[in-house]
Amino acid sequence: MLPENARPTTDREPEPGGGTATTRRGLFRWGAVLGGGALATACGTDGAPVVPGAVRERPEEIADPDVALELLREGNARFAGAREQHPARAEERRLRVAEGQHPFAVVLSCSDSRVPPELVFDQGLGDLFVVRTAGQVVAPPVLGSIQYGVEHLHVPLLVVLGHEGCGAVSATLEAVEKGSGPSGTAIDSLVDAIRPSVERAPAGAGGADRLAEAVRLNVADGVAALSADPLLAGAVQAGHLRVVGATYDLHDGEVAFL
Numbered sequence: 001m002l003p004e005n006a007r008p009t010t011d012r013e014p015e016p017g018g019g020t021a022t023t024r025r026g027l028f029r030w031g032a033v034l035g036g037g038a039l040a041t042a043c044g045t046d047g048a049p050v051v052p053g054a055v056r057e058r059p060e061e062i063a064d065p066d067v068a069l070e071l072l073r074e075g076n077a078r079f080a081g082a083r084e085q086h087p088a089r090a091e092e093r094r095l096r097v098a099e100g101q102h103p104f105a106v107v108l109s110c111s112d113s114r115v116p117p118e119l120v121f122d123q124g125l126g127d128l129f130v131v132r133t134a135g136q137v138v139a140p141p142v143l144g145s146i147q148y149g150v151e152h153l154h155v156p157l158l159v160v161l162g163h164e165g166c167g168a169v170s171a172t173l174e175a176v177e178k179g180s181g182p183s184g185t186a187i188d189s190l191v192d193a194i195r196p197s198v199e200r201a202p203a204g205a206g207g208a209d210r211l212a213e214a215v216r217l218n219v220a221d222g223v224a225a226l227s228a229d230p231l232l233a234g235a236v237q238a239g240h241l242r243v244v245g246a247t248y249d250l251h252d253g254e255v256a257f258l
C-alpha cells in the first residue's frame, strides 16, 4: 500500500556530514491517511496496525507530498486552536533522530521572531527542515539548503511561508515609495531581492492593503523561483516534491496556503 511516488527503499550510503540516515529501515506502509485526519491508519513495517496512543507518532519517512501538507495543516489547526500536542520533543525522539533525520517538509520562512515554523505547525525534532531569512528571499545559499533537503533528505514538500506585517517587505515597500537609494549595508541585498514583488503591488491600495498584497506576491515569486530551479522542477515532475506558498496571520495564528 505504498504511495505511488514512494522513493526506492534500497539502502543508501551515509551522506557526508551525517545529513541523512545510514540505512533505511524500510518505509512504513500507509492506509488512507488523508481525509481521516491524523495518522491513525498508518501501519508498521510488519503490516500490523499501529494503535493510536497518547503520543502521536508518524512514520519515519513520508514520501507523499499531500500527506506532508496535511500534517502541516493539522499542526497549524492545533496551534491556532490552542490544542498543541508539542510532538516529538522527548528524549526518546531526540536520541532516535540523532541517528538520522527524515524531515517531511522544507519550510522557507521569514526570520521574524513571531513566525517560528516548528511552533506554528506544532512539530518537533526532526520534522521540519527550516531555512530562514528576513523576507524569505531565495538567495544562492538558501536555494542550496533547499536543494539539499530535497535531493539528499528526500523531503516531499516545500513551503514558502510569508506573514502578515513582514518588516522586510514593509521596509522594501517604503524604499520603493520613497525612491530611496542603497543603504550601503547588506540589508540592501534583501531589499533588492524583494523589490520586484513589491513593485507589482498596486500603488492605489491603502498602506496595509498594499503591504498585504506585497507579502502575497513575495511568497508567490518565491514559489515561482524555486519551481523554476532545474533540480527542484525535476523532483516536482517526478512526483517527489510539491511546492506551495503560504501566509501566516500574526493575530489568529492561522496559516493560509495559497
Ligand SMILES: [Zn+2]
Pocket: 110, 111, 112, 134, 135, 163, 165, 166, 167, 168, 169
Ligand atoms: Zn517577515
